[in-house]
Amino acid sequence: MIMNKWLRLMRFDRPIGILLLLWPTTWALLVAGAGFPSIKNVIIFLTGVVLMRAAGCVINDYADREFDQHVARTKTRPIAAGEIQPRQALIVFFALLLLAFILVLQTNTLTIQLSVVGVVLAASYPFFKRFTHLPQIVLGVAFAWSIPMAFAAELNHIPVEAWWLFAINIVWTIIYDTEYAMADRQDDLKIGVKSTAILFGNHDRLVIGLLQLTMLLMMAVYIAGFTDWPAAWPLYLAGLITIGLFAQQQLLIRHRQAANCFRAFLQNNWVGITIATGLMLYFRLPHLTFLATY
Helix, strand or coil: CHHHHHHCCCCCCHHHHHHHHHHHHEEEEEHHCCCCCCHHHHHHHHHHHHHHHHHHHHHHHHHHHHHHHCCCCCCCCCCCCCCHHHHHHHHHHHHHHHHHHHHHHCCCCCCCCHHHHHHHHHHHHHHHHHCCCHHHHHHHHHHHHHHHHHHHHHCCCCCCHHHHHHHHHHHHHHHHHHHHHHHHHHHHHCCCCHHHHHHHHHHHHHHHHHHHHHHHHHHHHHHCCCCCCCCHHHHHHHHHHHHHHHHHHHHHHHHCCHHHHHHHHHHHHHHHHHHHHHHHHHHHHHHHHHHHHH
């Protein structure tokens, strides 16, 4: 199938990246819109998530084309395998950015200005693994950048809670991308690619656990700022479920087996869903209760 190589280049055959970018964007839209964000912004940002994740995958494969040829898991990627030429990949990358920019033009000036930073982050992230063991932090900032953008689009300003959500998502990204990097650690060591998994070494599980605890505490502080206990119960329930999910991830990575580390990474989709559901219930249940009285 001719189109298959282009879909694989944009990683549409592996939607987990779209989901991990989608959930924090959804959190931001729900909070900024008090549970009822504008349909226009929902369409713009959900479509933008797909486009920007695809663009990020394209530029990542372009940047890693020499490395990918030497790794069993990545040597079949279209650029590394010679199915798509690097120049063609760059054309696709800029075309995706253009489409995303057309979308963001439908918002406001502040959101458009923030989108420029988002493009720089998306384009530069793949190159950080060349000279720092902390590319996961850069990825976290890139993935979390949709949060202030969503607040800007909904409110035309960025409140403090947006930056708190932004920080929470950076910590979460470091957690799951370190688990992902644990699965690739041996290959990365051979080819000289840096990551937090390599930096943390035998302390990887401990550091991930501390980051998970940090994220949970940050969530607790954030939830405490919402309202009193009775009304916020969906958020606390989401926090409890997240504790269980993080505990399961620790069990999966305990022997550092590549397949199980990758499973732990994939399981973070449920973390994102859990938090999004908690926010949805928190904002919408009072409205449903009101309607039920009629």
